[in-house]
Amino acid sequence: YMPHGNVDAGISGYDFSTVGEILQADRPPVLITAMQTWQKGKSEQNSVNSHDVLLVLGSKGRVKRSLKCLNVKTGKQKLLQQTCAGMFTTRPYETRLFLPEVLKHFTLPAKFVMFINKDENPDLPSDIFSHPVNLSHCSIETSLIATQLDERITKESAPLIEIPMDLDIAVE
Numbered sequence: 001y002m003p004h005g006n007v008d009a010g011i012s013g014y015d016f017s018t019v020g021e022i023l024q025a026d027r028p029p030v031l032i033t034a035m036q037t038w039q040k041g042k043s044e045q046n047s048v049n050s051h052d053v054l055l056v057l058g059s060k061g062r063v064k065r066s067l068k069c070l071n072v073k074t075g076k077q078k079l080l081q082q083t084c085a086g087m088f089t090t091r092p093y094e095t096r097l098f099l100p101e102v103l104k105h106f107t108l109p110a111k112f113v114m115f116i117n118k119d120e121n122p123d124l125p126s127d128i129f130s131h132p133v134n135l136s137h138c139s140i141e142t143s144l145i146a147t148q149l150d151e152r153i154t155k156e157s158a159p160l161i162e163i164p165m166d167l168d169i170a171v172e
Contacts, residue, residue, distance in 0.1 A: 001029035001090035010132055011113060013091025019067045020082035023059055030056055033094040034086035045079055048086040053095055054078065055105050072101060102135070109136045
């Protein structure tokens with residue numbers, strides 16, 4: 001969520017106290033996280049739990065507006081009233097999704113902020129960490145890349161082998 005195209009606000013996140021504030025936004029966020037539980041009677045559809053990650057689907061009603069959402073983890077739809085005080089945020093580290101969830105709920109191309117553990121992924125370019133990136137497309141791989149595991153062959157000199165995914169082989 002980048003209000004008024006403000007990249008810094010997109011990286012640091014934006015907070016909304018109530019659903020009413022979200023509904024008043026010029027361009028409502030697409031993904032929010034409730035930071036506190038808010039119950040509306042016994043209705044699960046009209047309530048949120050702390051740390052629920054919600055995909056904003058739109059609004060309903062003209063006078064008494066409600067926010068239509070989808071709980072990303074459970075797949076259940078929500079209809080939250082303006083008074084719902086879930087203390088919502090768009091902070092990227094709170095609204096974190098894994099790539100399979102992104103691909104399930106968003107149409108590419110789309111802009112995201114990526115957070116990757118740099119220590120576990122030293123080969124990835126450092127300029128994509130904690131910065132807005134445009135995910136343009138997803139392709140299904142048609143082959144695997146493998147290398148021999150032989151103590152006599154150094155990591156630098158090991159040949160890379162491309163193995164077609166449709167090859168009927170057993171892997172142990």
